Amino acid sequence: MIDRATVDRILDAVRIEEVVGDYVSLRRRGVNLVGNCPFHDEKTPSFHVSPAKGICKCFGCGKGGNSVNFIMEAEQLSYVEALKVLAKKYGIEVKEKELTPEELTQQNERESLLIVSEWAAGYFNRMLTHSDEGKAIAMSYFLERGFNESIIEKFQLGYCLDQKDGMTRAAIAAGYKEEFLIKTGLTIAGDGYKNDRFRGRVMFPIHSLSGKPIAFGGRVLKTSDKTAKYLNSPESELYHKSKIVYGIYHARKDIVKHDRCFLVEGYTDVLSMHQAGIENVVASSGTALTTDQIRLIRRFTTNITVLYDGDFAGIKASLRGIDLILEEGMDVRVLLLPDGEDPDSFAKKNSATALRAYITDNETDFIRFKAQLLADESKNDPIGRARLISDVVKSISLIPDEIKRTVFLKESSRIFEIGEQVLYSEMSKIQQKRAAEIPMQRPVQSQNISANAGSPTMVEPPRDIVRPVPLEEIEVLKYLIRYGGLPLYGPEDLPEGQENPNVDVVIVGSLDEDDMKFTNGLAQQIYEEYKLQMVNEGFEPEKYFLRHENPAVCMFVAGLFADDKKLSRSKVNDEVRNVPRHLFKIVPKVIFELKDQYVKTMQKAILDELTGCTDEDEQMRLLGELQQLNAIKTQLSARLGGRTITR
Numbered sequence: 001m002i003d004r005a006t007v008d009r010i011l012d013a014v015r016i017e018e019v020v021g022d023y024v025s026l027r028r029r030g031v032n033l034v035g036n037c038p039f040h041d042e043k044t045p046s047f048h049v050s051p052a053k054g055i056c057k058c059f060g061c062g063k064g065g066n067s068v069n070f071i072m073e074a075e076q077l078s079y080v081e082a083l084k085v086l087a088k089k090y091g092i093e094v095k096e097k098e099l100t101p102e103e104l105t106q107q108n109e110r111e112s113l114l115i116v117s118e119w120a121a122g123y124f125n126r127m128l129t130h131s132d133e134g135k136a137i138a139m140s141y142f143l144e145r146g147f148n149e150s151i152i153e154k155f156q157l158g159y160c161l162d163q164k165d166g167m168t169r170a171a172i173a174a175g176y177k178e179e180f181l182i183k184t185g186l187t188i189a190g191d192g193y194k195n196d197r198f199r200g201r202v203m204f205p206i207h208s209l210s211g212k213p214i215a216f217g218g219r220v221l222k223t224s225d226k227t228a229k230y231l232n233s234p235e236s237e238l239y240h241k242s243k244i245v246y247g248i249y250h251a252r253k254d255i256v257k258h259d260r261c262f263l264v265e266g267y268t269d270v271l272s273m274h275q276a277g278i279e280n281v282v283a284s285s286g287t288a289l290t291t292d293q294i295r296l297i298r299r300f301t302t303n304i305t306v307l308y309d310g311d312f313a314g315i316k317a318s319l320r321g322i323d324l325i326l327e328e329g330m331d332v333r334v335l336l337l338p339d340g341e342d343p344d345s346f347a348k349k350n351s352a353t354a355l356r357a358y359i360t361d362n363e364t365d366f367i368r369f370k371a372q373l374l375a376d377e378s379k380n381d382p383i384g385r386a387r388l389i390s391d392v393v394k395s396i397s398l399i400p401d402e403i404k405r406t407v408f409l410k411e412s413s414r415i416f417e418i419g420e421q422v423l424y425s426e427m428s429k430i431q432q433k434r435a436a437e438i439p440m441q442r443p444v445q446s447q448n449i450s451a452n453a454g455s456p457t458m459v460e461p462p463r464d465i466v467r468p469v470p471l472e473e474i475e476v477l478k479y480l481i482r483y484g485g486l487p488l489y490g491p492e493d494l495p496e497g498q499e500n501p502n503v504d505v506v507i508v509g510s511l512d513e514d515d516m517k518f519t520n521g522l523a524q525q526i527y528e529e530y531k532l533q534m535v536n537e538g539f540e541p542e543k544y545f546l547r548h549e550n551p552a553v554c555m556f557v558a559g560l561f562a563d564d565k566k567l568s569r570s571k572v573n574d575e576v577r578n579v580p581r582h583l584f585k586i587v588p589k590v591i592f593e594l595k596d597q598y599v600k601t602m603q604k605a606i607l608d609e610l611t612g613c614t615d616e617d618e619q620m621r622l623l624g625e626l627q628q629l630n631a632i633k634t635q636l637s638a639r640l641g642g643r644t645i646t647r
């Protein structure tokens with residue numbers, strides 16, 4: 001945690017053009033700077049930077065935000081991590097917030113485990129590169145398998161000496177506590193012994209998203225060993241194997257760049273692909289793919305290509321895991337490698353260009369692949385056939401997007417030579433069954449049309465496309481944020497005896513009076529936050545929202561200050577820009593438009609409901625609601641005419 005004062009100091013120091021300039025070559029265009037977008041491939045620059053506003057935005061892919069948002073996206077970091085990067089760049093000392101004793105203990109424990117793991121990764125690497133045993137046995141193994149020294153260094157590969165407790169003794173001699181060696185699983189302790197878990201194995205550190213070793217995989221070298229070929233660190237405070245994929249730290253930037261993630265099985269598959277020049281690759285490393293792992297990947301892309309070797313049993317076993325990817329709404333493709341090849345061997349034989357070309361030419365859609373696979377398998381087994389078809393339809397039914405589902409059903413109908421209609425009814429049966437398993441959600445009521453998405457979490461800005469914000473909602477927020485702190489009446493307009501509240505007090509009072517919600521989740525979030533902040537002395541709405549940790553908020557608010565297509569104007573222009581003279585006339589009108597639109601939306605929702613409604617009581621109730629809405633509408637217009645909107 002970084003305290004607010006430090007955050008402000010960092011944000012005061014950063015210059016967006018310098019931050020972006022580290023990644024993009026920028027040219028001046030008017031008051032802004034432009035360059036090629038670092039987040040998508042383009043030839044004509046559409047990435048705009050506004051030094052005056054401190055924000056950037058790509059008009060091609062929509063990414064951008066303030067300096068912190070930019071670093072989060074460019075380096076794939078969390079908000080706090082990005083702040084630290086900026087602090088370092090500008091030489092600002094980061095004061096962390098004081099923690100409670102419990103938080104401190106927990107953090108200390110985590111930190112201690114991290115420190116021990118980091119030490120161990122370094123130690124194993126030294127043993128690999130500098131000890132006689134390591135060089136003779138482990139290094140020669142890696143080199144024989146075709147890995148070069150730069151890949152060994154990049155992934156911090158290592159070796160644990162073939163001694164009972166060589167590493168444990170070295171760690172204790174270097175001052176590390178036994179407690180943490182045991183908690184990370186590096187040391188196994190029992191009655192009177194403390195042994196190295198990984199003795200005699202080559203070591204693959206598993207890195208966290210921010211590049212810290214949090215666990216290890218170790219592979220035996222002696223073929224005579226009866227122990228498992230691969231051994232992993234046990235679960236710890238640091239390491240939850242279902243939540244991390246191997247290679248994510250080294251892959252994250254390229255996953256974003258190529259908008260695709262390759263999924264392979266083992267550590268060496270990842271290494272070979274990297275060595276061949278393909279870096280957007282991760283491995284589930286032995287465990288069955290989990291939803292958490294998929295969501296980790298989805299932070300960077302919604303496209304996954306699974307690379308399979310030709311082993312039929314292996315493919316069948318993993319089909320279930322891939323259903324999980326579909327369920328997360330991701331696009332899954334499958335690449336079957338030539339017979340006898342795995343990603344490791346295949347990558348070693350091909351250049352990056354050849355490899356990418358092979359992938360592009362041969363990858364197929366997962367559903368098509370699965371249907372084909374099962375159709376071939378059940379060709380001569382009529383009994384199994386029905387079950388297999390049902391299995392494919394089940395996978396299709398998991399896809400959240402209806403259009404995609406339809407396309408795949410058509411495709412399957414062709415592959416299985418079965419009527420589309422049959423598959424449709426099979427799918428609706430599956431969907432009904434699944435719906436029965438899920439606890440019923442309360443149906444959305446017509447009153448409650450607000451689509452408040454809730455506040456997005458700090459670390460993961462939402463990647464979903466937000467519904468366009470209705471114009472009326474934009475207008476209200478514009479007056480709130482731009483002019484909220486100004487008095488409603490200008491000096492010469494104030495009627496005698498009339499109070500002169502600030503614009504924000506008027507807007508908030510009026511909206512809250514009618515319990516108004518914005519239909520757009522983002523707009524609602526901004527409004528709620530404004531209400532929370534407006535009571536604070538010295539609240540500067542523009543500054544506050546432009547520094548927001550959610551890039552969607554930053555860019556939305558920057559848009560309120562931009563005129564037409566221009567991202568922003570210069571600071572001077574902002575101050576000189578005419579404040580509308582007749583706020584007392586405009587503001588009530590803007591509020592009216594919003595309420596009017598809201599009522600219309602509700603009316604339409606009720607009418608829609610009426611269309612499908614056969615129950616008479618329900619019809620009466622809906623008609624009653626409609627009548628009420630009409631009354632409200634009349635009232636609204638009357639109130640506007642009477643200028644008594646402020647109460």
Ligand SMILES: [Zn+2]
Nearest residue numbers: 037040058061
């Ligand atoms: Zn872009």
